[in-house]
Amino acid sequence: MNVAIVVLAGDGIGPEVTSAAVRVLLNIGTARKHSFTFTSQLIGGASIDRSGTAFTDQALAACKASDAVLLGAVGGPRWDNPGAAVRPEQGLLALRKGLGLYANLRPVKPYAALIAASPLKPELLRGIDFVVVRELTGGLYFGQPKGRDTVDGRVRAVDTMEYYDFEIERIMKLAFKLAAERRKKVTSVDKANVLETSRLWRQIATSQGELHQGITLEHMLVDTASMRLVTAPSSFDILVTENTFGDILTDEASVLTGSMGMLPSASLGDGGPGLYEPIHGSAPDIAGKGIANPVGAILSAALLLRYSLHLEEEAGAIERAVERAVDDGCRTVDIGGKLGTEEMTSEIIQRLKL
Numbered sequence: 001m002n003v004a005i006v007v008l009a010g011d012g013i014g015p016e017v018t019s020a021a022v023r024v025l026l027n028i029g030t031a032r033k034h035s036f037t038f039t040s041q042l043i044g045g046a047s048i049d050r051s052g053t054a055f056t057d058q059a060l061a062a063c064k065a066s067d068a069v070l071l072g073a074v075g076g077p078r079w080d081n082p083g084a085a086v087r088p089e090q091g092l093l094a095l096r097k098g099l100g101l102y103a104n105l106r107p108v109k110p111y112a113a114l115i116a117a118s119p120l121k122p123e124l125l126r127g128i129d130f131v132v133v134r135e136l137t138g139g140l141y142f143g144q145p146k147g148r149d150t151v152d153g154r155v156r157a158v159d160t161m162e163y164y165d166f167e168i169e170r171i172m173k174l175a176f177k178l179a180a181e182r183r184k185k186v187t188s189v190d191k192a193n194v195l196e197t198s199r200l201w202r203q204i205a206t207s208q209g210e211l212h213q214g215i216t217l218e219h220m221l222v223d224t225a226s227m228r229l230v231t232a233p234s235s236f237d238i239l240v241t242e243n244t245f246g247d248i249l250t251d252e253a254s255v256l257t258g259s260m261g262m263l264p265s266a267s268l269g270d271g272g273p274g275l276y277e278p279i280h281g282s283a284p285d286i287a288g289k290g291i292a293n294p295v296g297a298i299l300s301a302a303l304l305l306r307y308s309l310h311l312e313e314e315a316g317a318i319e320r321a322v323e324r325a326v327d328d329g330c331r332t333v334d335i336g337g338k339l340g341t342e343e344m345t346s347e348i349i350q351r352l353k354l
Contacts, residue, residue: 001034003309006066006273008043008059008095011079011088012282013292014072020294020345021070021301024352028305028314031354039066043095044074044088044282054091060098063273068308069099070301071277076284096136100269102167103174104134105303106250106279107264108233110257111326117258117335120230128256130236131178134246135171136267138163139197141243163197163242165204170270172208175240176215182237185216189225189241189249201242222249229253250279259334261293264300266307274308276300290340293332295322298348314354321351 007022009015022038029036041059042050054074063069074088081087095101109129115122143160150156172188179186188205190198202219209217220228222245228235229252241249254260260280267275278296286292299322306315330347331337339347 001309001311003034003036003068004066005036005038005304006063006069007038007040008063008069008071009040009046010043010072010074010282011045011076012073012284012287013280014044014074014282016072016287016290016292016341017278017294017297018070018072020341021297023345024298024318024349025301025304027349027352028318028354031352032311032314034311034314043071043091045076045079047091048079048086048088052086054086054088055094060095063095063099066273068273068304069095069275070297070304071095071275072297073277073280073282076282076287078284093141095275096267097142099267099272099275100137101267101275102135102137103171103268104132104136104246105178105266105268105307106132106134106246106253107303108132108250108253108256111262111323113327113329114258114262114335118256120233120256124231124233125256127234130233131182131238132246132250132253133171133175133178133238133240134250135163135167135240135242136246137243138167139243161195161197161242161244163200165200168201168204169208171240172205174268175238176208176212179215179238180212184214185218185237187218187220187225187236187239189220189222189239189245191222191245192219193221197242205240225249226252230255254279259293260296261332261334262295262299264296264298264303266300266303268307274304276304276308290342291333292341293334294341294345295332295348298322298345317352317354318348320353321348324351 143162190201192198192202263279302315302318305311325347
């Protein structure tokens with residue numbers, strides 16, 4: 001198999017963790033005789049410094065022509081000026097929109113060997129295995145109008161939460177499809193007691209639930225969901241929600257695994273290349289120190305193999321290698337160990353069984 005992968009290393013620790021993921025994929029390719037070709041493009045602050053924009057048309061074209069995209073992280077204090085016309089995050093939004101990536105999947109499954117790394121009581125962590133399905137191209141981040149103006153001498157800022165029925169319908173269809181392959185339960189998260197977009201969300205979720213009689217559907221307000229994530233997290237199977245809520249809830253869910261550095265994600269659309277990235281940020285405070293946790297990026301590479309290349313056996317091999325490494329006591333600093341990024345990556349590669 002010949003595969004073209006674009007690497008958007010981004011900012012901060014992004015280059016370090018994407019390099020780790022590429023090392024793992026190259027080992028998979030050698031063992032299974034897959035030909036992975038990697039090309040690099042700029043995004044975020046690195047792109048701003050080079051071209052004045054957070055993501056160029058040329059970089060987007062390269063991503064569209066690829067089989068999959070591997071992303072590190074964007075942003076950092078250097079570009080963190082609220083008044084700036086160009087910000088690193090604009091590159092990420094442009095990438096998602098340009099590739100039509102409307103669904104972000106974030107699996108959450110703590111490792112038994114890392115239960116002590118989580119601040120939650122051990123008994124709350126047993127049996128956790130759920131996927132957050134986050135709508136990715138609608139809501140507050142993309143709605144119009146957006147911006148600032150002056151009204152009666154006062155500065156006003158406006159963001160618009162906007163959803164069309166088809167946007168909600170397609171993310172719901174995916175949520176139910178995933179649930180059918182798992183424990184057959186969908187939790188739809190909204191704020192239907194306040195927001196009109198959430199009332200439409202709940203209406204369409206209900207309609208989709210009626211079409212999938214073998215799957216349990218529950219509706220949950222986002223404030224209740226945020227509480228349940230830390231009081232009864234094992235009760236979730238597929239948790240589907242809109243863009244902003246999903247962004248916040250998945251960061252909260254990272255405490256279940258002990259560190260943001262452990263969680264991967266996949267962003268998918270209808271055909272075309274998928275986007276794979278760890279959920280953590282650019283962590284500028286540790287950038288260049290060689291201590292970033294590469295697991296989230298490596299597990300994102302596993303999702304790339306599963307969803308874009310349909311190489312389930314290879315994807316599973318990576319996931320099992322990570323679990324073996326963790327079970328054997330391999331740890332980066334964020335989960336109570338001393339291994340650096342390259343050392344942790346080597347430990348995982350040594351445990352690949354193909």
